[in-house]
Amino acid sequence: MERRRILGIEGLRGIKLTSPMKSIGMKLFLIFFVSIVSFVLSCGMLSYSISKNVIQKKVSQSSLETISQAGMKLDFMYKTFEDIMLQLNLDNDLQNLLAKAQQFPPGSYQAMEIAGQLTEKLNVIAFSGKSISSLLLFQPDGRLIALTGSGSNSAVENVEQTDWFQAIKNNNDQTQWLDSKAEGYSGSYPNTFAIGRVMKNGEGSSKGVLVMEVSTELLNNELNSLSLGEGSQLSITNSANTNIATLKPGELGKASNLPLTGAQIDAGRGLFTSANDHIVVYYHSALSDWNMVGDIPIGLLVREAADKIFQFTLVAVLCAVIAAGLIGIWVVRVIVRPIQKLRDLMKQGAQGKLTVRAHYTSADEVGQLGASFDQMMQHFADLVRQSGDTAHNVLETANELANSARLTKTAADEIASAMEEISAGATGLAQESEKGNALTEHVSTQMKQVTEANFMMGTAAAGVQEAGVKGAHEMDALMANTNRTEEMITTLIKKVGAFKESTTSIQSILDMLNQIMKKTNILSLNAGIEAVRAGQAGKGFMVVADEIRRLAEQSRHSIGVVGQIMNDIQNEVHETFNLLESAAPIFKTQLQAVRDTNVIFGQVTSQMAAFIEQLGAVSDSVSSLESKQVILSDTMMNVSSVAEESLATSEEVTAQGLEQSRVSDKLVQLSDKLEQLSQGLHDTLSKFDI
Template sequence: MKEKLRNLFSSLSRSVKSGKTAFDKMGTNQEGDNKQSQIFKQVRFENPVKSVGMKLFLMFFISILLFVLVVGMVSYQLSKGVIKEKVSVGSQQTITQAGKKLDFVFQTLEDTTLQIMLDKEIQDLLAAVPNIKSGSYESLESSRKITDKLNVFLFANKNIKSLQLYETGGKLINMVGNSTSLSGANVSGEAWFKQTMENNGKASWLDTKEKGYSGGTASSFAIGRVLKNTTTSNNSGILLIEFGTEVLVNEIGAINLGPESEVGITNATNKYIATANNANLEKAAKIQLTKEELALAPGTSGSFENADRRMVAYYKTKISGWNLVAHMPVSSLVKDADKIFNFTLIIALVASLIATLIGLFVARSIGRPLVLLRNLMQQGAKGNLTVRANYQSQDEIGQLGKSFDVMMQQITGLVQQTRLSAQLVLETAGELTNSSKTTAIAAREIATATDEISNGAAGLATESERGNELTQHIGARMKKVIEANLEMGTSAADVQSSSEQGTRYMSELISKTNLTEEMIRSMVEKVDNLKESTRSIRKILDMLNNMTKQTNILSLNATIEAARAGAAGKGFMVVADEIRKLADQSRQSIDIVGQITETIQKEIDETVKVLSNATPIFQEQIQSVKEADTIFKQVTTHMSGFIEQLSTVSDSISTLDQSQIVLSDAMTNVSAVAEQSLATSEEVASLSSEQLSISDGLVKLSDQLEHLSNSLKDTLSKFEVE
């Protein structure tokens, strides 16, 4: 299949190349306008896949080819499935019919053993064998009669290879047929003998042996049966009938499920009973049935596909319990379906050629006009406004070409009109530039003189304003200083009072801290004592726990003794059981108390740890309190001297405040005169600056207008309109 697919893709590639050659020739023969053809030839495709024509070609080609391949492959797979299903059903029916025929053959062979068992003369002869002395005339006569009787059955059925009669102990009585002499042999240890004895009168189907059961050279299978006396129902002997495997080979040879099919008969262990190749007898079968399939009821058939891609059909015979198994490769079954696959490949090849021609036609009819129009637009973008498409078709591409021609014509008219307007604007801009430069020179001289006057007035006003602000600022600061001085005096008195009160509080805090330290030390000692008490409690609980264990043992012993006493000890047994329950409850209670004691012990340890950590902290606190008391005493001493100096500063600040009021009035008058002069100067300077700014702006606008006019002229010169 892979080789066929490679051939298909080779043919497709050749068809694509031939279609491209035809497309190139078609384009060369149908060139119209020389100018447009030259433009078309100037453009090269950097990536052909990006072109619209190539995309349309690939869409047509891939969609048609994919559709044909998908439909063909689906048809191929469906036909394979249908063929396999039909063949599976037919094979199962054939194997079932062959199995039923095989059951008929098996039933015929089994009936032979039943006839021998029911033969009255044979029963009488076998019944007399134990009473006849070995080697006597009666023994020889009995053996002859048995031989004659067995020969009747041997000659009646040509499929029988040998007939053998054994005593129930395994000693040979008589044998007829194609076999070696087994006189004096004892077969009681043979597996087939044990199997026959276990079936106790039922026919035992014995697997094929490559050299038979009687020491011959040909393969055979056998049927064993315990012969019972119909009068006494006693076991009178063991019958073993050998059949040549040709009986089975002839039957399975008539089964033909198709080419490369194989048929065989297997036993319950998946070993060959009969097959076309005798070398495989007693060996593992090529097809191994599962345990579930081997355990099916006799007369059941089925089919499946195994991992080796072989279709398997089987039938479990009703008489022997053997399995008739046939198998064949699935590839031979679906051989006819390959015709559909080959036909699919041919259709795919034809479809690829058709898709190539259609795709190339569509690509040329759509892609070529679009490429030409794109090239014309590129020429127009470079400044050539004389290009025209001149399309005559009435489809969308033709309408697009006509719209392109109208657009280029309108752009040409617009460029011509803009070129004339740009020339007029350039002349007007030159005249405006000369006038604006003259006006700007005069305005600049006036603005310079006005600025000098305004700067002088502004300096005077600034200095006077600054002096007035400084005077007012000094007055405000003086008021704040006076207020701060008064607040400082009040605060100093409060600080002195608070420091004295803090000194008293610190003395009390020192005494209380010392008392707290002593209490913590006492608490640590008591906690240590409590810790010792909990340890004592633990010892008592351990002792009680041991007592409960002893009590439990005593109650168990009492129960045992009460049980020994029997009915007299039942009451004592109840008492002992109650004691055991009380001991269990006591043990549970002791465990709970032990857990609580453990918890208390842990809490005490944590308390001791916390108190031990707190003791150094309390000592540091006492030291800090003593140092704070010393600081409060020093603050009280220094605050007394500070209050005396603060009174002297308050008198000096009052004198300075009176002088500042007089200076503030004088600076206010100077500032008013300076502000009036500055306002007049600024008004004149503003008018001059505004006139100068307008003149400069006019000059810039004139220069800009001239520059734009030249730029527009240069830009329009790039367009070719004639």
């Protein structure tokens, strides 16, 4: 008991306090804590993201519908203004007054009277609608005719060169919407936009230019009536993204901070998210070519929902922290403490105290772990006890094994000595058989060379015979061709001789024609003389005589040329005839040589056939000799193999004998070492408390 107590104290001394972060309890606590808090925080952030997207989508669609309805309302207003402009253009009284105004010079009494009538008529229209600031009527050249309201003529002078006046004229029969101007168009009303149209009569000729000036307050009122949410902005821009109406002071006529692309304008309406994280909704008016644009900050849209979700997330995280702490404490009590107790018991067991037990009674995994620990320690104690008994038996067996190993070593030394003598005799036999095998291989090599040479001679003879037969056939063909060539040469000589005689006949004909030409020339001279004698009556005959003489001279010259050509042909034919007569004997000699060569090829073919037959007999003899040589080589190889196997076997037996001797020495050493180890194992096992 005292020894066990000492072992227990020593085991507890070996237990070292570790860092809390290395404790499985702290790790489990952190896992539960971080997992629960992270899950709750992730759910809160996910809820915020989903809510933000839903709110953003709903508000975007709602804002798009709102701004679309407002845009259509403005379209109705734009249509009203265009109808007023069209009504004025179709007014017959107004058209008649415009026609009269062009008939009188500016400044005349009639022109001023007509201008007054036009002003009164325009005032009726201007006063009928509070939104119309003024109406301006110009001549096609830009000269002002009539002006309603309190405007002055000096403010609208020289308008013919302005961009807006040229735009109205270039738009022809259509209404032209003019951008807002801070100074206005009439000089009397600031911050106005205008609508212009060319006034034409029924014949289509231009009678004037009508401009309706409208205050931007009308558009601002429409913008004020809309609300897209906190922090939102509204404006009306043209296709060049210039502000037509805006609630920001000083921004009228400047570039909009909410520009639209051409593709977006072509779409008519839509929404997108800007670079500064704002939702932009827009509506494009096909009547005025203006855009109503709204800007809504996303952050302000979702701020209220985000605050509520954030507060809920904080509460949930706080609850999760409390729950995670309670779960962590419970895990430490249920799992960690029993494991720490098992750790302490295992360290005591490692110090040699195999009697420690956990004695856990719970049915969970921790209880099963304690029961397994108790079984393991019991098995260790049984194993140590059995190992002690086995070590004692091994010690006794080691002594007996050492004695047997010494006897085995003595017998192995004697066997090794006898096998060395047997190996020496087998070595001599193997050397002699190797010499005989080498001679047999040399003879076999020579026989193979003879066989190969005989085969090559047979192949060459067959080739020569084949070449002789082919040469004989070729000589037959050559002899036939030579005979045909000789016949063709003979025929050609005859043809050339006949052609030579024909050229001689042609020369005779040319001589006769030459004589005729001379006579014709003489006759033409006589005819000329007679024509001269005849005087005036013979002039026609004189012309005929001169023509005959000229033709005779040309014929003489042509006959001379033909004669020269015929002389050249006769010379060439004569040379050809001589060459053919010289070649005929040569072809006869060649034909005789071909016949002699054909006879020689026939003799070569016959002699090579006899030579091939003799080579066949030699090949049969060599083949028979080679087969006998193969049998002899196999026999010598078998003898050599048997000798080598005998030598190898004797060497192997000798080596095994030597190895057995070394093994016996090693066995003696191992027996001594086993005896020492058995004694050491017995001493070590005696230290365990079982």
